[in-house]
Amino acid sequence: MTHFLDINKTDPGDLRHMVDHAIEMKTARAGLPKGTPDAEQPLAGHMVALIFEKPSTRTRVSFDLGVRQMGGQTMVLSGSEMQLGHGETIADTARVLSRYVDLVMIRTFEEEVLLEMAEHASVPVINGLTNRTHPCQIMADVMTFEEHRGPIKGKKVVWCGDGNNVFASFAHAAGQFGFDLTFAGPETLDPERLFLDEARAKGVTVEIERDADKAVANADLVVTDTWVSMHDSQTARERRHNQLRPYQVNEALMAKASPDALFMHCLPAHRNEEATDAVMDGPHSVIFDEAENRLHAQKAIMRHCLGV
Numbered sequence: 001m002t003h004f005l006d007i008n009k010t011d012p013g014d015l016r017h018m019v020d021h022a023i024e025m026k027t028a029r030a031g032l033p034k035g036t037p038d039a040e041q042p043l044a045g046h047m048v049a050l051i052f053e054k055p056s057t058r059t060r061v062s063f064d065l066g067v068r069q070m071g072g073q074t075m076v077l078s079g080s081e082m083q084l085g086h087g088e089t090i091a092d093t094a095r096v097l098s099r100y101v102d103l104v105m106i107r108t109f110e111e112e113v114l115l116e117m118a119e120h121a122s123v124p125v126i127n128g129l130t131n132r133t134h135p136c137q138i139m140a141d142v143m144t145f146e147e148h149r150g151p152i153k154g155k156k157v158v159w160c161g162d163g164n165n166v167f168a169s170f171a172h173a174a175g176q177f178g179f180d181l182t183f184a185g186p187e188t189l190d191p192e193r194l195f196l197d198e199a200r201a202k203g204v205t206v207e208i209e210r211d212a213d214k215a216v217a218n219a220d221l222v223v224t225d226t227w228v229s230m231h232d233s234q235t236a237r238e239r240r241h242n243q244l245r246p247y248q249v250n251e252a253l254m255a256k257a258s259p260d261a262l263f264m265h266c267l268p269a270h271r272n273e274e275a276t277d278a279v280m281d282g283p284h285s286v287i288f289d290e291a292e293n294r295l296h297a298q299k300a301i302m303r304h305c306l307g308v
């Protein structure tokens with residue numbers, strides 16, 4: 001069973017192939033209307049379940065469109081409308097869904113839900129975000145970097161802000177794709193040590209720097225994300241804002257990175273909080289390429305999981 005649960009759980013050769021394949025598939029449909037089927041229809045006859053226990057715009061639309069472009073069909077399910085939200089076990093849900101569909105993508109809260117789904121499903125399961133990681137996003141981000149700047153191997157990526165689920169998948173990717181990573185944020189919002197140690201064990205440099213100006217020196221890519229994630233308690237909002245304000249990505253900070261540094265944000269953004277309009281809409285920003293590339297990267301991920 002080929003699941004796509006996390007970047008650190010996938011073979012580096014397979015990850016490389018998926019990014020290259022995503023770029024090939026994107027190139028092959030350049031300029032075509034969005035609803036045009038791909039020339040190849042590898043998902044013909046396949047049914048894909050997309051389960052959302054949290055809100056989504058990009059993940060929902062890009063997975064649905066990607067399946068359709070490849071000739072498959074989708075059903076989009078919200079957790080609260082399923083028996084899953086009313087006491088049925090994850091294991092039984094996985095067993096039942098496996099009788100109906102060929103692939104399951106799930107966005108959920110606790111990572112354990114994803115892992116239990118994968119353990120009991122007899123079809124591939126894809127992680128569409130948990131409280132802990134967001135691997136599909138970072139596959140799209142690696143693809144986006146490489147489209148603009150060539151191989152990401154050996155480059156310096158700087159994360160400014162909360163040590164959250166999106167950062168965690170960047171740390172996984174650092175180890176697997178071979179780039180250096182600096183975390184710039186307050187100690188109270190540090191990422192789990194395990195993510196940093198695992199990347200270091202794969203031979204890349206991973207640093208923590210409390211001074212954002214110092215952190216971004218020579219950065220090839222500056223990344224941030226919302227200061228309050230979907231699973232974070234809203235009561236901590238003000239405290240988080242106060243702690244994270246020194247790590248806002250603004251023009252002054254971007255000016256300290258490499259002159260050709262890119263800026264990324266997975267979106268949705270809270271404009272003028274974690275990043276200013278001038279940066280989000282400025283010359284370094286590739287945020288909408290990232291959003292588009294979710295489509296292409298996930299098509300490659302689905303083909304990898306289904307072996308088609």
Ligand code: CP
Pocket residue numbers: 055056057058059060129137266267268
């Ligand atoms: N970046 C991302 O996953 O966006 P959505 O929450 O809109 O899916």
Ligand code: NVA
Pocket residue numbers: 129164165166225226228229230231266267268
């Ligand atoms: N860190 C954010 C990412 C959203 C795509 C969250 O989990 O809410």
